Amino acid sequence: MRYHIQRACRMRFSVPAREHHVQIRLAPSHDQDQSVIRVLLDVAPKTHAARAYDGFGNLAHHFAILAAHEELSFEIEAEVETRHANPFDFDLVPSAHELDWIAERLRQSPRLWDLVLHRSAMTPELPQEIAGQTVPVLREGRQLIDQVQDLMRWMRGLIAYRPAEAEPALALVSALEGGAGSAGDLAHLLIAVARQWQVPARFVSGYLDAAYFDPDSSADLDALPQRQHHWAEVLIPGSGWTGFDPALGLLADATYVRVAVGRDAQDTAAIKQSCRGDGIAPEVDDRLSVSRLSLS
Known part of the structure; x- marks a missing residue:
């Protein structure tokens, strides 16, 4: 597009x-x-x-x-x-070999370790439980792309998306304690979990197709003002960097325009x-x- x-x-x-x-x-x-x-x-x-x-x-x-x-x-x-029309259009690596695929990429590109090991107030080390819910762990026998989608569904019970909040909190704990936050807060939570799985993950700022801001056809509402959006990218075996938008519950496709990437929102300000x-x-x-x- x-x-x-x-x-x-x-x-x-x-x-x-x-x-x-x-x-x-x-x-x-x-x-x-x-x-x-x-x-x-x-x-x-x-x-x-x-x-x-x-x-x-x-x-x-x-x-x-x-x-x-x-x-x-x-x-x-x-x-x-x-051009990234279909995020599912790639050759899957067998689940038993996915961690080997990631390990080889880390060996070839040592700088990727920064997107595994980096911790900050925005992407902290997480406890085993948050608000009484067990933080997901990486499971054997299930494709990583499916596990990240499971993770997005799990996150909905922790942080409700507030479209009016344009910027993420300076600390993820603020969004977790409040039970609501921006698209950036949700992206930070996804990144924090993925890194605990020892999987490279990065923060993305960018733009969305204007259609995402159109009102629900069943409601008599004006279109929302367009604003910069945030999501996460995870290194998926066989695909490479794949965008996951926990705010909207979608995988990024050609309607997402990438502007900047980094360890967290500080790098993409x-x-x-x-x-x-x-x-x-x-x-x-x-x-x-x-x-x-x-x-x-």
Whole structure:
């Protein structure tokens, strides 16, 4: 599928800010599952934006406004073609050999160990039980892709998805104690369990087809505002990185546009910034539009 993406952000400061440095990860990634046709970035006040790739291969833009300013705005426009139409279309590795397949990938690419061993407040070591429910363990004789889907169903009893919450909590325990959270919180929980299985798993930020934000046809409701989405990817034998969206209970396909990947949400943050000034945090207006251009 081909998509046109527009992401516009405007920041207003109560008093002028200066020496304002901004790093953004908002452009779609270019990889085996999707091709970026074009990316345009416009910043006001006018300044040069540098492009660089971080340690996870994510495209980041960096720009700075050194002079005093009360407003900063930027807009990124991109066109991307996605190809991962059917996440189940791959040759299964027999379940008895799946762990050997993963072990070989870890041997060939030692950096993958970071996506097994990394722990943080967002993806912590989990106890044997959470809220009275036993945390799933990896079982013999069942395909890993099926076990991750079982895991998503198990998670529904722990954290209810709140679409209005755009960003994950700084600590997974907050979502677990509250019984509800964002798509990012659910992705972090899935990642934490997969890593306890010694299976590489990573956090993903990206965009969804606009149809996901349409109201239920049986309800007289307006469409939800489009927003950046988060899900997880697990290294599935025979397939490679496979997207699992526990918020929607789906496997990622061509209607998902990947932007950035990392160990957790800290690595994929859409906007990182620092500035000098005497005011409080700026007022932010962030808008997203994802339009499908074609099915091929």
